[in-house]
Amino acid sequence: MTRWKLILEWDGAPFMGWQRQDHGPSVQGTLEAAAHRMTGETVTAQAAGRTDAGVHALAMAVHVDIARQVDAHRLAEGLNALLRPHPVAVLSAEPVPDDWHARFSCLGRRYLYRISNRRAPLTLDKGRAWRIAKPLDEAAMAEAAAHLVGLHDFTTFRSTHCQSDSPLKTLDRLDVERVGEEVHVHAAARSFLHHQVRSMVGCLSMVGLGQWTPADMKAALDARDRAALGFNAPAEGLYFAEALYESPAA
Amino acid sequence: MTRWKLILEWDGAPFMGWQRQDHGPSVQGTLEAAAHRMTGETVTAQAAGRTDAGVHALAMAVHVDIARQVDAHRLAEGLNALLRPHPVAVLSAEPVPDDWHARFSCLGRRYLYRISNRRAPLTLDKGRAWRIAKPLDEAAMAEAAAHLVGLHDFTTFRSTHCQSDSPLKTLDRLDVERVGEEVHVHAAARSFLHHQVRSMVGCLSMVGLGQWTPADMKAALDARDRAALGFNAPAEGLYFAEALYESPAA
Structure with missing residues (x-):
């Protein structure tokens, strides 16, 4: 074996x-x-x-x-x-x-979320990214994302189906980066709650569209209440990017 | 109107x-x-x-x-x-x-050809790139490509269905670039013969695999003979990337 x-x-x-x-x-x-x-x-x-x-x-x-x-x-x-x-x-x-x-x-997990920030419908990237037609303010998104990095109670960003024992997680990284007409969100942590990345990206999109301020993101986190959540970004933009282990594995 | x-x-x-x-x-x-x-x-x-x-x-x-x-x-x-x-x-x-x-x-056309140079079958890029499993020598490909740049009789790289009056074309650019596990070929010219880019990329792949030397590419061009052609690279890796006009258009 x-x-x-x-x-x-x-x-x-x-x-x-x-x-x-x-x-x-x-x-x-x-x-x-x-x-x-x-x-x-x-x-x-x-x-x-x-x-x-x-x-x-x-x-x-x-x-x-x-x-x-x-x-x-x-x-x-x-x-x-x-x-x-x-x-x-x-x-x-x-x-x-x-x-x-x-x-x-597994000592760490990394996800990539791809937002295609353009008016035209997707063709080659259909099903590979979440299209948001209105312009996103990626600087405001980055400011909001910074509020979530670190050890927090992420109840706000947790699915009701989450089986994790605790809502306490340490988010190591939540970076927002513009790449041409796309906005990429990079998330890294030892582990995530169910739907955590999509919940965080959904709220980041509201900040990017000016519907929330970066301070609203902090308030949503502090509320520790699922009802404070914006919504989950769709699955099609989310990529499991890397799993980290002690090296060498063998 | x-x-x-x-x-x-x-x-x-x-x-x-x-x-x-x-x-x-x-x-x-x-x-x-x-x-x-x-x-x-x-x-x-x-x-x-x-x-x-x-x-x-x-x-x-x-x-x-x-x-x-x-x-x-x-x-x-x-x-x-x-x-x-x-x-x-x-x-x-x-x-x-x-x-x-x-x-x-139109004063110029630009194409991109994407080769995915990896053993594993494509999933997310299926139908978006040509997979070549064996390692490609992109330096040899670049050397071979340089032989094709300039004004030449491109009969070797011309489809038998080509409707162009003349096989004489000026190739402005044929660059080979490694991008992670991909090899990209960038081709630019005022105009191209039918199948010219796919024919050139097919021959470049033979150079990359060591089946042709860069000098064989020169010999194939000089032969001005369709029989000297390797083969056409598949359509799925080819992207029409840009059309150039006098600016502004209006």
Whole structure:
């Protein structure tokens, strides 16, 4: 039995999210089915984060246990061949110790949120970004974002379905950056509450549009009340960008 | 009657190309149908370039003549509303003189070709780039590309269906640039022969893989023989990037 760390990329559009579901396709189920077809084994995949329906991954860390002897190159190539035509790809595979865990060993998670700030509907980036037609004030957004960095009670930005024991989280980074006609939000923390990134981006968009001041963001955080929340930004702009571990993994 | 310059963006995947076709959807036909629905007029659209099936546009210049009085903002917004759900968007609209012509007034065209140089299949960029799994030597590709810049007989890189009077063209720019795991080829000229960019990129890929030397590219050009051609790179990596005109247009 070898435990493998896989880095996955996927287009979230056709999936109900990472987690296996009875009512529709999931990335986990798709990967486990490919691993089963390759090895004949019943494989359970664990990921660094459980993304929602429609959320993309640039580099999600996952682990699987496989008894069959296989090298890293053949494992990645074999899984990629069997994952077709689903938009999921194994970017890399490496053996890790048996006690390494994609979720519990993870020391940090990073997300990217892409806003396309233009009037015209999206064509090439349709389903890849959230379009906001009116001009966003990214400096005001950055000022508002700074209020959220650090250790806080993030109850305001937490889904009612969140299973976390505590609403206290340390947000390491929440940067707002204009890249041409896009506005990118980079979020990093050891872990996030359910819907936290999309909730924060939804409120940042209200600041960018002048509907909230940066001080309103601080007031919303301090309220520790879900009712103070603006709304969740849509899933299609969100990318799981990186999972951090002690290095080297093995 | 006002002549309008429109800048269009599109995802080429569902289209037979720019030009109106009897046997499938075209960008021209889609735009003309939207303009007809908006104005009740029979509108003919002219583009700076006639792209092939599957080729994308980041900023294609087009003109249309419309009798109905409408301002630029309402024209762009109205067309965009009627273009849905097709992946074509009007990025901008501006009135131009009656003798301005998207094709004949065009002083320069620029294309981008995206190669994704990685082993893993594409997910988010599927249909948006040409994947080449083996490592490309972009320095050798750049050396080979330099042989093609300037005034040459490009018969080797010309489709047998090309309708140009002459195979003589001046290639102003053919730059090869590595951008992370991608290799981008930037091509600029007053005009191109049919399939010229895809033919050049196909040959550049052979140089990048070590199957041709940069000198082989020179020899292929000098042969002025279609039989000396490697092959055409696939349409899905090609983007019409810019059309240049005397400024201001009006």
